[in-house]
Amino acid sequence: MLPTIEDKPVYVNRMFARIAPTYDLMNRLMTFGQDQTWRREMLAYANVPPRGTLLDVGTGTGDIAYMAMQQNPTIQAVGSDFTYEMMEAGVGKVPGVPLPFAQADTYTLPFPDNTFDAVVSGFLVRNVVDRVAAFREMARVTKRGGRVVCLETTPPSNSVLGPLFRLYFFQIVPFVGSIVARDRQAYAYLPHSTVAFPPPGELAHLMERAGLQNVFYVERMLNSVAIHVGTKLA
Numbered sequence: 001m002l003p004t005i006e007d008k009p010v011y012v013n014r015m016f017a018r019i020a021p022t023y024d025l026m027n028r029l030m031t032f033g034q035d036q037t038w039r040r041e042m043l044a045y046a047n048v049p050p051r052g053t054l055l056d057v058g059t060g061t062g063d064i065a066y067m068a069m070q071q072n073p074t075i076q077a078v079g080s081d082f083t084y085e086m087m088e089a090g091v092g093k094v095p096g097v098p099l100p101f102a103q104a105d106t107y108t109l110p111f112p113d114n115t116f117d118a119v120v121s122g123f124l125v126r127n128v129v130d131r132v133a134a135f136r137e138m139a140r141v142t143k144r145g146g147r148v149v150c151l152e153t154t155p156p157s158n159s160v161l162g163p164l165f166r167l168y169f170f171q172i173v174p175f176v177g178s179i180v181a182r183d184r185q186a187y188a189y190l191p192h193s194t195v196a197f198p199p200p201g202e203l204a205h206l207m208e209r210a211g212l213q214n215v216f217y218v219e220r221m222l223n224s225v226a227i228h229v230g231t232k233l234a
Helices: 008-031 034-046 063-071 084-090 131-140 162-180 184-195 200-209
Strands: 053-057 076-081 101-103 116-122 142-153 213-220 225-231
Touching: 008 034, 008 084, 008 162, 008 184, 034 063, 034 116, 034 142, 034 213, 034 225, 053 063, 053 131, 063 076, 063 116, 076 084, 084 101, 116 131, 131 142, 131 200, 142 200, 162 184, 200 213, 200 225
Parallel strands: 053 076, 053 116, 076 101, 116 142
Antiparallel strands: 142 225, 213 225
């Protein structure tokens, strides 16, 4: 079900290009609308100062970046993504909120060192092959003292609710995806990528290996998603 390491970048790019028109709707349906709550919380952890700057890596249609500028109009956010079609779907999505997009590879962001007060990503890291390199690049463009914040799903647990989550992720989500997005394959990839993803404690260690410090995380929605926070110290 999952692509090989060599094929993953092309596979993921093509997949997101296909589902771009219905991506936002599927996010709301899959999370019962909770994804917006998680985005607000991760922005609170990002702690961008007034008139500060924010980079949203793997921005998709710009949900997090748009939300940041709606919350505080003095903030300048930028959205970057590997998939052009996702960003195209987000251009002008929020009237009166101009969001610049930049097509970029997560490993080689087109910004100087120490550019942004905070760098965030939502449901991106599971799609990259070298997660330490991705976090290291996010840290590079973050100002000293700034934060890197990551929102991701977590692997299904072995708790009592584990079988329920597996039923939802492996059966219901692909079924809904086949109807709404007309792409069962893309929404079968999601649960499989989650199973292969590191649990929160391991992901925190990867952030530390990338040079981030004071790393911590919080889990939400019965521990099915986690927000990780790391700081770039001097």
